[in-house]
Amino acid sequence: MRKPDSILPLVAEGLSFAAGGATILEDISLSIEAGGPTVIIGPNGAGKSVLLRLLHGLLAPSAGTVRDAGRREVPGPAQAMVFQRPVLLRRSALANVLYPLRLAGVPRAEREAKAREALALVGLAQMADRPARQLSGGEQQRLALARAAALGPELLFLDEPCASLDPAATRAVEEIVAALAARGTKIVMTTHDLGQARRLAGEIVFLHRGRIIERGEAPAFFASPATSEAKAFLTGELIW
Amino acid sequence: MALTVRRSIIAAAFALAVAPAVVAQERSITVASTTSTEQSGLFGHILPIFTRETGIAVRVVALGTGQALDVGRRGDADVVFVHDRAAEQRFVAEGFGVERRHVMYNDLVVAGPAADPAAIAGSRDTADALRRVAAAKAPFVSRGDRSGTHAAELRLWQLAGVDPATGRGAWYREVGQGMGPALNTAAAQNAYILADRGTWLSFRNRQDLGIVVERDARLFNQYGVMLVNPQRHGHVKAAEGQRFIDWLVSAAGQRAIADYRIGGEQLFFPNAAQAEPTS
Amino acid sequence: MNDLSAAFGTAVGMIAAGDAALAAIVLLSLRVSFTALAIAALVGLPLGALLAVARFPGRRAIIVALNALMGLPPVVAGLLVYLALSRSGPLGPLGLLFTPSAMIIAQALLITPILAALARQVLETMWEEYEEQLRSFGTGAARAVPTLLWDGRFALLTVLLAGFGRASAEVGAVMIVGGNIEGFTRVMTTAIALETSKGDLPLALALGMILMAIVVTVNALAQGARDTASRWAG
Numbered sequence: 001m002r003k004p005d006s007i008l009p010l011v012a013e014g015l016s017f018a019a020g021g022a023t024i025l026e027d028i029s030l031s032i033e034a035g036g037p038t039v040i041i042g043p044n045g046a047g048k049s050v051l052l053r054l055l056h057g058l059l060a061p062s063a064g065t066v067r068d069a070g071r072r073e074v075p076g077p078a079q080a081m082v083f084q085r086p087v088l089l090r091r092s093a094l095a096n097v098l099y100p101l102r103l104a105g106v107p108r109a110e111r112e113a114k115a116r117e118a119l120a121l122v123g124l125a126q127m128a129d130r131p132a133r134q135l136s137g138g139e140q141q142r143l144a145l146a147r148a149a150a151l152g153p154e155l156l157f158l159d160e161p162c163a164s165l166d167p168a169a170t171r172a173v174e175e176i177v178a179a180l181a182a183r184g185t186k187i188v189m190t191t192h193d194l195g196q197a198r199r200l201a202g203e204i205v206f207l208h209r210g211r212i213i214e215r216g217e218a219p220a221f222f223a224s225p226a227t228s229e230a231k232a233f234l235t236g237e238l239i240w
Numbered sequence: 241m242a243l244t245v246r247r248s249i250i251a252a253a254f255a256l257a258v259a260p261a262v263v264a265q266e267r268s269i270t271v272a273s274t275t276s277t278e279q280s281g282l283f284g285h286i287l288p289i290f291t292r293e294t295g296i297a298v299r300v301v302a303l304g305t306g307q308a309l310d311v312g313r314r315g316d317a318d319v320v321f322v323h324d325r326a327a328e329q330r331f332v333a334e335g336f337g338v339e340r341r342h343v344m345y346n347d348l349v350v351a352g353p354a355a356d357p358a359a360i361a362g363s364r365d366t367a368d369a370l371r372r373v374a375a376a377k378a379p380f381v382s383r384g385d386r387s388g389t390h391a392a393e394l395r396l397w398q399l400a401g402v403d404p405a406t407g408r409g410a411w412y413r414e415v416g417q418g419m420g421p422a423l424n425t426a427a428a429q430n431a432y433i434l435a436d437r438g439t440w441l442s443f444r445n446r447q448d449l450g451i452v453v454e455r456d457a458r459l460f461n462q463y464g465v466m467l468v469n470p471q472r473h474g475h476v477k478a479a480e481g482q483r484f485i486d487w488l489v490s491a492a493g494q495r496a497i498a499d500y501r502i503g504g505e506q507l508f509f510p511n512a513a514q515a516e517p518t519s
Numbered sequence: 520m521n522d523l524s525a526a527f528g529t530a531v532g533m534i535a536a537g538d539a540a541l542a543a544i545v546l547l548s549l550r551v552s553f554t555a556l557a558i559a560a561l562v563g564l565p566l567g568a569l570l571a572v573a574r575f576p577g578r579r580a581i582i583v584a585l586n587a588l589m590g591l592p593p594v595v596a597g598l599l600v601y602l603a604l605s606r607s608g609p610l611g612p613l614g615l616l617f618t619p620s621a622m623i624i625a626q627a628l629l630i631t632p633i634l635a636a637l638a639r640q641v642l643e644t645m646w647e648e649y650e651e652q653l654r655s656f657g658t659g660a661a662r663a664v665p666t667l668l669w670d671g672r673f674a675l676l677t678v679l680l681a682g683f684g685r686a687s688a689e690v691g692a693v694m695i696v697g698g699n700i701e702g703f704t705r706v707m708t709t710a711i712a713l714e715t716s717k718g719d720l721p722l723a724l725a726l727g728m729i730l731m732a733i734v735v736t737v738n739a740l741a742q743g744a745r746d747t748a749s750r751w752a753g
Contacts (some may be wrong), residue, residue, distance in 0.1 A: 008738040058651055080655065087652035099666075100656045270617055279717050284701075300696035313605030317617050344537055396648075417545055418714025427718075445718030477612065 001197055007068035007078045007154055008186060009033045010055060012066035017050055024050050026210045030062070032155070036202015037177070037187035039218070041194065043233065046207040048190035049084075049159050055188065056081045056157045077104040079155040084163050086144035090133040093124055096132045097147045116151035119143075134217050138169025145176050149185070156180060158189035162196065174199060194234065198222055206230050244470025268297040269356045269480045272317035274388055275296075275418040276346065277463070278302035280438025280507055286496040290487050296480050303442055305420065306386025312466070315473030318481040321488075323388035323463045335507075337466035343488050344497050347437050348392060350448075350453035351423075352378075353430035360432075361452040369453045377411040379431035383422050392461050393434045394414040396494070399458065426511045436461065438507040463508075465489075488512070530732075533725060540702075545733065548706040551619055551693070552686040555626035559682055563631040564675060567638025568664040582639065587651075588632035599693030600625040604696065617698040622706070625692040630682040634686035637678040642667045645674070653730045675747040680741055687734055707733075 001195050015028040025047045032038060032055065040048045053059040055066055056079060062099060070080075080100075089096050091173055097115035119125050122142040127135060132143055141161055158177065162170040170193075177200060191197055195202065201218035206229075214221065214230045225231045253474045277283055278300055287298045301311065305322040312320040320337065322328060323346075331337045350369060352360070358376040360369040373380055382404065383390040397404050404412045413431065415422050419439040426433035427447040435443075440451070453459075465485050470478040485495045494510035501507070533541050568581060602608050604616040604624070615621045653663050668675065688712055690708035697704035699713060707730040714723035 024629065032724065053651075056655065058654055083651065089649075089666070090673075103656055103658060120680060270698075275716070279713070299617065299698070299700040300701050301700060314608075315611070391652060418716050420713075420718055424716070424718055439717075443718040445720055475612075 006034070009207035010026055010066065010068045010155065012055060012064065014068045015051075015054055015061045015066065016048070016063040017054060017060045023092055024028070024178075025054070025061075028210075028212055030055075030205065030212065030215075032188055034184075034186055037181050037188050037189060037200050038053045038203050038205060039196050040188070040190045040205045040207055041192070041233075042207035042213075048207055051207065052159050052188065052190055053079070056139065059085040066120045073157075077151050078153055079161065080148035080151065081157040082141070082144045082148050082161050085161040086140045088135075088140055088143060091132060092129050093119065093132050093135065093143050094128040096143060097150050100147060106151075114150055121149060122146040122180070123172070124224040135195065136169075138165050138172060141165060141169065141173055142176060145173065145180075147182055153185065155186045156189065158187065160190055160192065162191070162193065170196070201219065206233070208233075252459055264314045267295055267480060268299055269318040269477050269484060270299045270301065270316070271319045272301050272303060272307075272311040272344040273321040273483070274305055274308060274323060275302045275420065276323070276349065276389065276436040276439050277321065277508075279325040279418075279420060280436070280442055280503065282438065282497070282500050282508055285500040286287045289496050290484065290493070293492070294483055294487070296483060298484065299383055301363050303392065304383070304387030305389075309336075313334060313474065315468060318477045319465060319484055320468060321463065321465045323461050324391040325389065325462055326386075326463060328464045328466065331389050332466060335472060336469055338465050338469050340464045341485060341489050342512050342514075343463045343465050344494075344510045344512070345460045347454070348389065348459040348461050348507045349437050349440055349451045350432060350434055350459075351426065351440060352432040353448045354450060355448075356452060358432065360488045363453050364456050366453055366456045366458050367400040368397055370396055371402055373398070374402045374404065374407065374411075377407065379411050380407070381422055381426040381429065381431040382412060382414045383419065383434075384416045385418065387418070388461065389419060389434060389436055396434070396458065412472070420476045437505070438502070441505060441507065462511075485501055522721060522724065524593065525649055526721045528730060529725035530728040534729065541729070543702065544705055544710055545709060545729070547619060548687060548708070548730070549733070551706060552626060555623045555630060555686050556679060556683050558627040559631040559649075559686075560624070560635050560679060562627075563682075564638045564668055565664055566631075567635040567665045568671075569660070570639040570641050571642035571667065572663045573660040584637070585632045585636040585639070586747045589636050591629060593629055593689045593691035594695065595626050596629045597695035600628060600692065600696045616706030617697060617700060617704060619697070619704055621696040622693040622704060626686040626689060629689060629692060630686050633685055634678055634682045634688060637681060638671075638675060641674045641678060642671050645671050661744045673745050676741055676745045680738055681752070683737060686736060687730070689701075692702075 010032040011068070012028055012030045015025055016023065017025040025097060028051065040051060041049055052061065054061050057153070059068065089099060091116055097118050101111045101114055116125065116128065119128055122145050124143055124146060127139065132140065135143060151230055162173050165173065174196065177187060177189070204216060204218050204221040205212055206214040208229050214225060214227050221230070222234065225234055243324070245294055278327060279302065285299050301317065303311065305324040308320055308322050309331050311317050313333065320331070321343070328340050329331070332340050350366065355505055358369070358373040360372050363369045382393060391460040408414070415425050418436060420443065422433060423435060423439070423443050424445055427449050428447055430448055432452070465488055467478060467481045467485055468476045470476040489512035493510055497508050497510045498506065563609050570578060590639070600621060601616065603610050604621050605611055606614065615624070620657070649667065651710060653666065658666065688708065693706060694709050697706070697709065699705050699709040707726060711723050711726045716727060
C-alpha cells in the first residue's frame with residue numbers, strides 16, 4: 001500500500017505548543033496514516049487549528065517533532081492546506097489555481113490543463129476567468145479546494161472549511177472532500193460540526209484542552225465513546 | 241495576460257528611462273551668468289541672434305555672481321559672464337578662467353517706498369543717500385548672496401562710511417536670495433533696496449516702491465566674460481565658448497546688447513572697446 | 520481675489536493659445552517626473568515589498584531610515600546630486616549636470632524612499648492576510664515579493680501617485696541640478712519660481728494653476744483606471 005516516496009505516515013511526537021505564556025497543546029503524539037479522513041474534533045479552544053498548523057509545518061512546536069516518512073521539506077507540494085477563510089489572490093479563479101502549479105515547477109504547457117481540471121473537479125469550470133474575490137463564499141472555498149488539489153497532494157489539511165458557509169455550500173464542499181478522499185488523498189480536517197464529522201470521518205481524534213483524549217475509528221467512537229469528556233461532548237453538554 | 245501586461249509595463253518604464261540619453265547631440269555651450277542678465281530679458285534678446293549666426297545653442301544657468309563663479313571653478317560651465325570685477329580677476333588669477341574681457345555695464349538704482357522715510361528721493365549721491373538711510377534706521381533689503389549686485393552694494397556702504405552689519409536684525413535685512421525675491425521682500429516691507437535697472441524695469445510687483453536714487457557714476461556696474469580654463473577642465477568646449485566671447489565683444493554682439501530696451505530704456509551699455517568707467 | 524481671477528484668466532488664455540514654450544515646459548515636466556517615477560518604482564517598490572515580507576537583522580533600521588528619508592529636503596537631495604554630477608565630482612565625466620537626466624536622478628532619489636516606505640505599509644497589511652497561505656504553498660520571501668507587488672497593484676497605484684505628486688511639485692532639487700535653463704531644463708516648478716522672482720505673480724499663479732490641473736488630471740486618470748480595474752479584481 002505504501003508508495004516508496006510517500007510522505008505518510010506523518011508522525012508527531014511529544015508536540016507541545018505555547019504562546020504568550022499559555023500552553024495550547026501539550027505532549028501530542030499522533031501518526032497520520034494513509035486511509036480515510038482523519039477528523040479532529042473538540043470544543044472551541046481545544047487547539048484543533050494549532051495542531052493542524054503544526055502538522056502542516058506553518059507553526060514550529062515548542063517541543064516535540066513532526067516527521068514525514070519521505071523527510072520532505074514541510075510544507076511542500078506533497079501537502080496542502082485550506083483555511084477556514086480562504087485567502088484568494090487578487091486574480092482570476094484560473095490564475096489562483098495556476099499559482100501553486102507555477103511555484104511547484106509544473107511545465108508551462110501542462111499548467112493550464114491541470115488547473116482547468118481542478119476547477120472542473122470543484123464545479124467552477126465556467127468561472128475560470130472571473131475575479132476570484134468576487135465569487136460567493138461557497139465558490140471561494142471550492143476554489144481554494146481546487147487550488148489545493150491541483151498539485152495532487154498526498155496529504156490535504158482542511159481547517160474548518162465550512163465554518164462560514166450555508167448548508168448548500170457546505171454540502172458541495174463535503175462532496176468534493178469525499179471525492180478527493182476517494183481518489184486517495186489523505187484528508188486531515190478540523191470541524192466543530194458533529195454531523196459533518198459523522199459524514200466524512202474515517203477516524204476521529206478528540207482533542208480537549210490541548211491534549212488528545214480519545215482516538216478511534218469513527219463508527220466506534222460515535223457509537224460508544226470511551227471517555228466521559230467525549231461522551232459529554234457528543235451529547236452536546238458544555239465542556240471545557 | 242497578466243504576464244504580457246507586466247512585460248509591457250517594464251518595457252515602457254525602460255523606454256522612458258533611457259529616453260533622456262538619446263536626445264540629439266547638438267552644438268551647445270553652458271554659460272553661468274547672473275539673474276540680472278537672464279531675468280532682464282537681455283539673453284532672450286541676444287542669444288537667438290548668436291545662435292542664428294553660429295549654430296551654437298547657449299544654455300544659461302542664472303545664479304548670483306559668486307555662485308556662477310563657483311560653477312565655473314567646478315568646471316560645470318564653459319563660460320562665466322558676471323559682474324564683480326574683483327572676484328572675476330581673482331577667478332582668472334587662480335587659473336580657473338582664461339582671460340577676462342569687458343563686455344558692458346549696466347546701471348544700478350536705489351529703489352524705496354513712496355513715503356521715503358530717509359528723505360533721499362532725487363539724490364544723485366548714493367553714498368550720502370545710504371548714510372541717511374542708516375541714520376534714519378529705515379528698512380533696507382540686501383541681497384546678501386555674494387552676487388555682483390551684493391558686492392556693489394557693500395562697496396557703496398564702504399564709500400558711505402557705514403557698516404551696515406550694525407543694523408543687522410533691525411533695519412538692515414539680508415535675504416540671501418536673487419534680485420527678484422529681494423525686490424519682492426522690499427516691496428512687502430516698504431524697504432529701500434539696491435537693484436539693477438534691468439531687473440527693476442521688468443519687475444512687476446513693485447507695489448509702493450519707486451526709484452529714489454539713480455544716474456550716479458558710482459552706480460555703474462561692469463560685466464566681464466571669461467572662458468573656463470580648458471587646461472584645468474579638459475571637457476570645456478573651448479572653441480565654441482571662445483566663439484561666444486568673441487561674438488559678445490564684436491561689433492555685432494555689442495550692437496545687439498545696445499539694441500535691447502524695455503519701454504524705450506536701454507539697460508546695458510556695451511563697452512568692450514573702452515576702459516571701465518571710473519567710479 | 521482680483522489677483523486670483525487675473526491669474527485664472529491668464530492660465531486659460533495660455534492654454535487656449537496653445538503656447539509652444541509652455542507646451543515644451545509641460546512636456547519636459549511630465550517626462551522628467553514620470554521617468555523619475557519609473558526608476559524609483561523599479562527600486563522602491565520591490566524594496567518596500569521585501570521589507571514587508573522578510574525578517575532580517577537591520578530591517579527595523581532600514582524602515583526607520585526610509586521613513587526619515589521621506590522628509591529629505593529637496594534642496595539637500597539636489598545638493599547631493601549636484602556634488603556627485605559636478606565635473607569636479609565622482610560622476611563628473613558623465614557630463615550630466617544641468618541636463619534633464621540630472622533632474623530625473625534628483626527626483627528619483629527624492630521619491631524612492633517615499634515609494635519604498637509607503638509600499639511597505641500597504642503590502643505589510645496584505646502580507647498579514649497572505650502569509651499563511653503563501654507559506655503553505657512553499658512560497659519563499661524572494662517569490663512572495665513579486666506576488667505581493669502584483670496583487671497589490673491597485674493599492675500601489677496610490678503610492679505611485681503620491682510619488683508622482685511629490686516629484687512634480689518639487690522645485691528645490693531640480694533648480695539646483697537642472698539650472699532652470701530656458702528651453703532645456705526649465706520645468707513647471709522652476710518656471711513658477713522664476714516668474715515669482717520676477718515679481719510677475721499673476722503669471723506665476725497661472726503656471727501654478729496649470730501644474731495643478733495636470734496633477735489633478737493624472738490623478739483622476741489613475742484613480743479611474745484603478746477603480747475600474749479593482750472592481751474587476753475585488
